[in-house]
Amino acid sequence: xxxxxxxxxxxxxxxxxxxxxxxxxxxxxxxxxxxxxxxxxxxxxxxxxxxxxxxxxxxxxxxxxxxxxxxxxxxxxxxxxxxxxxxxxxxxxxxxxxxxxxxxxxxxxxxxxxxxxxxxxxxxxxxxxxxxxxxxxxxxxxxxxxxxxxxxxxxxxxxxx
Amino acid sequence: xxxxxxxxxxxxxxxxxxxxxxxxxxxxxxxxxxxxxxxxxxxxxxxxxxxxxxxxxxxxxxxxxxxxxxxxxxxxxxxxxxxxxxxxxxxxxxxxxxxxxxxx
Numbered sequence: 023x024x025x026x027x028x029x030x031x032x033x034x035x036x037x038x039x040x041x042x043x044x045x046x047x048x049x050x051x052x053x054x055x056x057x058x059x060x061x062x063x064x065x066x067x068x069x070x071x072x073x074x075x076x077x078x079x080x081x082x083x084x085x086x087x088x089x090x091x092x093x094x095x096x097x098x099x100x101x102x103x104x105x106x107x108x109x110x111x112x113x114x115x116x117x118x119x120x121x122x123x124x125x126x127x128x129x130x131x132x133x134x135x136x137x138x139x140x141x142x143x144x145x146x147x148x149x150x151x152x153x154x155x156x157x158x159x160x161x162x163x164x165x166x167x168x169x170x171x172x173x174x175x176x177x178x179x180x181x182x183x
Numbered sequence: 184x185x186x187x188x189x190x191x192x193x194x195x196x197x198x199x200x201x202x203x204x205x206x207x208x209x210x211x212x213x214x215x216x217x218x219x220x221x222x223x224x225x226x227x228x229x230x231x232x233x234x235x236x237x238x239x240x241x242x243x244x245x246x247x248x249x250x251x252x253x254x255x256x257x258x259x260x261x262x263x264x265x266x267x268x269x270x271x272x273x274x275x276x277x278x279x280x281x282x283x284x285x286x287x
Contacts, residue, residue: 092225092226092227092242095228096242096277099274099276099277101276105207105240
């Protein structure tokens with residue numbers, strides 16, 4: 023008889039952790055964009071905090087993704103999608119990490135604090151947002167087309183009795 | 184100085200896009216010879232660069248046999264740069280390694 027698997031499987035920690043950086047980094051980009059025009063420091067400081075938390079979150083998501091990779095890859099019919107998901111995830115993480123470094127340089131070194139670097143920072147974060155959305159799209163393809171990490175119940179649902 | 188910093192940031196951003204990622208290839212079922220490009224021991228996974236410049240990503244399964252001089256050996260025997268012969272079965276776009284022979 024089929025048994026219902028434990029919910030807290032290694033591969034489940036990735037979807038549990040991945041949505042936090044998605045929201046944090048999208049909001050960070052929005053905050054920093056608004057800060058280009060707004061004189062309220064809330065946008066600038068808020069954007070920095072969101073970016074910092076988002077970068078921490080994305081590296082945690084990459085760590086949990088690597089754990090899941092070793093398990094789900096053997097079950098996928100097209101692991102090339104997973105490879106692309108992974109590659110773009112690293113690209114996204116490095117883009118936002120670079121953005122965070124620039125942001126911190128601007129915060130602490132007056133020489134770097136210029137209008138043009140603020141614009142470059144936002145453009146970099148927009149590029150990161152683009153790759154972030156593509157990573158999310160590939161992740162969704164893995165789950166909804168290939169059932170990555172998903173338990174598929176038996177036809178008669180016997181394991182739920 | 185400011186201009187130099189700005190140029191540095193732009194250049195770093197472009198390099199960042201170019202530096203990330205490693206592509207892999209899908210081949211038909213068969214036997215291929217090549218060199219181990221990378222070993223991921225934690226995932227029992229290897230990347231093999233074939234003689235015709237394709238990169239195969241191979242996750243070992245419970246049915247994969249790993250041999251050297253005809254004898255079964257442990258996964259830990261695999262090292263980057265080793266010449267190997269791999270027999271793979273293509274399922275969808277997944278390559279299941281049936282056997283891996285260490286050639287040296």
